[in-house]
Amino acid sequence: MSNNLPPYSDGVNLTLDELLYYKQQSIRWLPPAKSLWSQMLGQHQSRRLGRGMDFSEVRQYQAGDDIRAIDWRVTARTGKPHTKLFSEEKEKPIILFLDLSSSMLFGSTLMLKSVQVAHLASLIAWISVAQQDRVGAIIDTGEELIDIKPSARQKGALTIIQSLVTVHQQLLANKKQPTHDLADGFMSLSRLCPKGSEITLLSDFSRFSAENESILNRLSQHNRLHMVQIIDPLEKGQTQYRGLEKVKDNNEVHWLNFSSRKTREGIRHAFEQHQQQIKTIASKTGIRFSSISCDTAITQQLHGL
Structure with a gap:
């Protein structure tokens, strides 16, 4: 895999130019070509994705x-x-749930997870515009929820990417620990989304818990959902770094010895346990699940699937 940054991107800051870049890329995933989602799902066909018949x-x-x-x-x-x-099938609402909480403002290799979320969100938004669908979003910073109502033509996509650039810049300047879990954001989705919406959840799901299952189940009864987990290699214990590093969560500070294989395996095991919990709930509620790494540009990963 290539580890080159996408055009106009430095991997940390967001700009309009780097998100507008995906407007020209969106044509690759329009019918009759293979859809973006079929690429992410390993080339499997899905009745949930793309335009069909009502x-x-x-x-x-x-x-x-x-x-x-x-x-x-x-x-x-x-x-x-x-x-x-x-x-x-007529124009349908496309709703993006975009996690920009503090855990997303992290990247050990190519780019921050939050930057990868913005890139994928931009690509989906421009695909939606090209298919003449309305697109909206909820941006969840962990402290507040920013609603962007679905809009047709370019207005929806432009509002989303402009909001992402503005909010991301503010969060980099003032990182704060989240004060609510994902349940609040999911509840907002139920209020924002008209029935029959296509909902895509972009997050690392670090704030995800088993209690979220009932909310997702209600959402999936009247909408089509797709969970996309954004992953940094370090979360799976994959790193070339060998040494001590201080890490902290909401309550505690720990020193991790990355030269220890046991430490790296422990990190990987914890990640896989949490991911399996998410996959299990997604499967039970009929939600599609896929993952994207932030160590490679989106277009590189999709072509590699």
């Missing part, structure tokens, strides 16, 4: 109708063959 009505079967569209329930109830009619 159910319209049921009427009595007519000569020439596709027999695969026969509604067998109505046929059995009435004793006469009936078929389902479908119409082309």
Whole structure:
């Protein structure tokens, strides 16, 4: 994998130029080409992704109708063959949940996790614009939630990337520990999202807990969800650094010896346990799950899948 930064990016600060760059990249993932999501999901087809057909009505079967569209329930109830009619799926709301809390302002190699979130968010937003969908977002800083209502054409994408640049700059200047978990943000999604929305959650999910399952389950009943975990290699114990490093969480300070294989394995094990918890809940609630590393540009990773 290449470890070159994307154009206009230094890996730490965000600029409009580096996010506008993904406008020209978005065409690669428009139909009939393979979708962005099929790339991220390992080339598997998904009914959840891309434009399709919406159910319209049921009427009595007519000569020439596709027999695969026969509604067998109505046929059995009435004793006469009936078929389902479908119409082309119309403009749909695309909602991004963007985690910019303090754990995201970290990167051990190429870029901060928060920067990778912004890059992927920009790419999704511009794809949405190209497909004539409305796009909105919730930016979660861990202290406040910033709602961006879904808008059509370029307005939605431009509002999102401008907000990301502004908020990210403020957070770098004044890092604060989060005061709420992801549940607050997920609850905001239920208020912001019209039914039938495509919701993408971009986060490292460090604030994720089993208690979030019920909220996600309710969201997934009327919307299509995709969880994308942003990962730094160090979180999996992968680092060339060999030495002592001070780390801290909300309550405690620890010294970690990265020259110790036991330490690195312990970090990897803790990460895998937490990730498995997320994957299990995602599977139970019918949510797609994938991951992106922040040690490589997005476009490089997608082409490599």
